[in-house]
Amino acid sequence: MSGKEEFIELYQELIHREGADALLDYLENKSDFFTCPASARFHGAYVGGLCDHSLNVYHCLTDYLARERVQELYGLEVPPESAAIAALLHDLCKIGCYKAGTRNVKNEVTGAWEKVPTFYYEDPLPYGHGEKSVYIISGFMKLKREEAMAIRWHMGFSGGEDSRLVGQALEKYPLAFALSVADMEATYFLEGEEAQI
Numbered sequence: 001m002s003g004k005e006e007f008i009e010l011y012q013e014l015i016h017r018e019g020a021d022a023l024l025d026y027l028e029n030k031s032d033f034f035t036c037p038a039s040a041r042f043h044g045a046y047v048g049g050l051c052d053h054s055l056n057v058y059h060c061l062t063d064y065l066a067r068e069r070v071q072e073l074y075g076l077e078v079p080p081e082s083a084a085i086a087a088l089l090h091d092l093c094k095i096g097c098y099k100a101g102t103r104n105v106k107n108e109v110t111g112a113w114e115k116v117p118t119f120y121y122e123d124p125l126p127y128g129h130g131e132k133s134v135y136i137i138s139g140f141m142k143l144k145r146e147e148a149m150a151i152r153w154h155m156g157f158s159g160g161e162d163s164r165l166v167g168q169a170l171e172k173y174p175l176a177f178a179l180s181v182a183d184m185e186a187t188y189f190l191e192g193e194e195a196q197i
Contacts, residue, residue, distance in 0.1 A: 007083075014080050023137065033095050036049070038052070045119060050091060054088050090133055096125075129155060131152050134152050153180065174197065
């Protein structure tokens with residue numbers, strides 16, 4: 001099963017909110033979500049990397065939420081629909097931002113410069129990171145407050161605002177902390193440069 005097929009299957013199985021069908025239609029037919037990279041040069045820097053990253057975050061999040069300590073000690077219970085929305089849609093802010101190109105890299109063996117494929121980041125809607133994802137999703141369907149906070153703070157930071165806000169958001173909205181952990185796990189352990197070796 002391809003990443004796109006798995007994404008669509010999970011989305012249709014778990015997300016049933018009003019507007020969800022229109023959002024999926026947008027992702028499939030009116031955006032580059034399924035062909036977009038997750039980054040320009042690091043994790044998921046390939047065609048389809050954003051979809052794969054979103055799936056990795058979903059699996060890391062559901063594994064985290066299934067931990068005995070999370071359920072029993074922290075009492076964190078997240079509805080499956082909320083987990084799917086937060087994880088699968090957290091990086092919609094990257095849609096339409098990556099352009100394919102080339103860059104010069106010195107060949108370590110021959111010493112000659114070679115053109116290699118790369119992506120360049122150019123944001124046509126500079127609205128922030130997590131907040132831009134919330135904005136895009138909200139154009140199609142209503143988010144619960146905890147979902148919106150989780151997506152907004154999924155990187156644990158965003159912009160130059162008062163850094164105390166991050167801690168307050170992660171403490172008040174445990175799904176935000178959980179999604180941040182899942183995003184970091186997927187980015188640095190499943191998809192990072194060390195994971196490629």
